[in-house]
Every structure is written in structure tokens, then in C-alpha cells.
Amino acid sequence: MRSAAAVLLLLLSASVVRANVIDAALDVLYPLQRVLVAGSVLPEKHEAMRITPAEFESLLLDPDNLGFAKAAFRFEKPRRDDGHTVVNYRLMKRIVGGVESGAGVMTFRIEKKRWRLVKQTYETLIRPRQEAPFRVGGDVKAPAVINRVEPTYTAEALASRISGIVILEAIIDRTGHVSNVEVLKPLPFGLDQAAVDAVRKWTFRPGTLNGWPVDVLFNLTINFELSQKNGDAGIAPAPPQ
Secondary structure: OHHHHHHHHHHHHHHHHHHHHHHHHHHHHHOOOEEEEEEOOOOOOOOOEOOHHHHHHOOOOHHHHHHOEEEEEEEEOOOOOEEEEEEEEEEEEEOOOEEEEEEEEEEEEEEEEEEEEEEEEEEEEEOOOOOOOEEEEEEEEOEEEEEEEEEOOOOOHHHOOEEEEEEEEEEEEEOOEEEEEEHHHOOOHHHHHHHHHHOOOOEEEEOOOEEEEOEEEEEEEEEEEOOOOOOOOOOEEEOOO
């Protein structure tokens, strides 16, 4: 009888530890914020609403089910490993364009009766693409050029002593690469195509929305100038507009 009571006490104690370490994990990830939690392990202190595993998985397709919650978690049962407690979790959180799915691992140990985070890793599994690129302004920050390739002055334009600017509209995607370049203001004798060919090779620090990289619709101005010293072409790309 005494042995059975001891086993029951041990199980209850383990349950409390599991709940407390989940609270500690949320203290690090989403302190004092409403979250959704799926699975058999729930926090005790945080404002967490329980959902089913199926509802958790459906969030990727229907972000509106997050409601007012900041994120949704699916915690695995915490496990002991070399004197530490390890918490594995899946995470769904709303970002620009939908819901991001990720997986993380947090390692804790007890110090002075409190959980102390020892190690944390997180990997993004699925990040949706937005439907359309953003325009710079407000919370959308502009991309910045990291590497640029200068366009080549065509022989025809040089012979005709053509100078001026080419204005392009391009999408700078969230990886900092250029796509979908369109000419808004051309120059003759192939200078507009020379500008397009060069800009496609540029790389950028991507634009952001609330700190997240996003696709941005961006205007670029390329300035073609003729050198007055010897009649040769000098290419002077103006700063992006």
C-alpha cells in the first residue's frame, strides 16, 4: 500500500514538473500572451486554450482559426536527458501572407527551484508566400543594394551619343533577388534592355514588414552618361527610387 502511494506521489510530482516546464518554455517564447496548445501537456499559468491536434494542423490552411491568439503550440511530453529536461514543440504563428510552421527544442535545468533555459533551437518548416508584393512605405521598409552590376553602353547608343535615364520597376523578393523587371521609362538603341540585363544580376538586402523579409515592388533608376573627356561612355546608376 505504501509502495503504491509512493508511485502515485511520484507520478503527480512528474506531472507538475511537466506543466511547470511548459510554463517556463512559454515564458521564453510568448510571455503573458494568449496561445493555443494541442496535445496532452498544458501550461498552468499562461492563458492557453486547448485545441485538438487536428485543429492545430488545420491552422496552416486556415489562419483565421488562430483568432486573437499570438501562436499555437503542440508540445511533446518533456523528457529527461543527462540531468536536463528537454521540451520538443511544433509552432504555428501568423506572419505576412499566412501562417508559419516551425519546430523547436528547448533544454532546461533546475537552478534554485526555477527552470533555467540552457539551449534553444528553432527551424522554420513552412513559410507562405504573399499573394502580391508590397509597396515601400509605412511599416514596409525599402530594400538596400548589396551588389550591383553596371550596364553596358551599346555601340549604337554610343555612336548616336545617347544619354539619359532608364526607370525600371522590379520585384525584390524576400531573398534579395530581382524578378519581373518592367521598363517604365526607356532609352533607345538597346539601353533599356542593357539596364534590365544588369539589374537582374543585382542583389539586395530585402525589404521588410515589421522586421520580416517580404517581396517589395521597387523602382530603380539607371543613369547613362557620356564622358565629356574622351567621348567614351560612362555609366552612372542613380540610387534606387
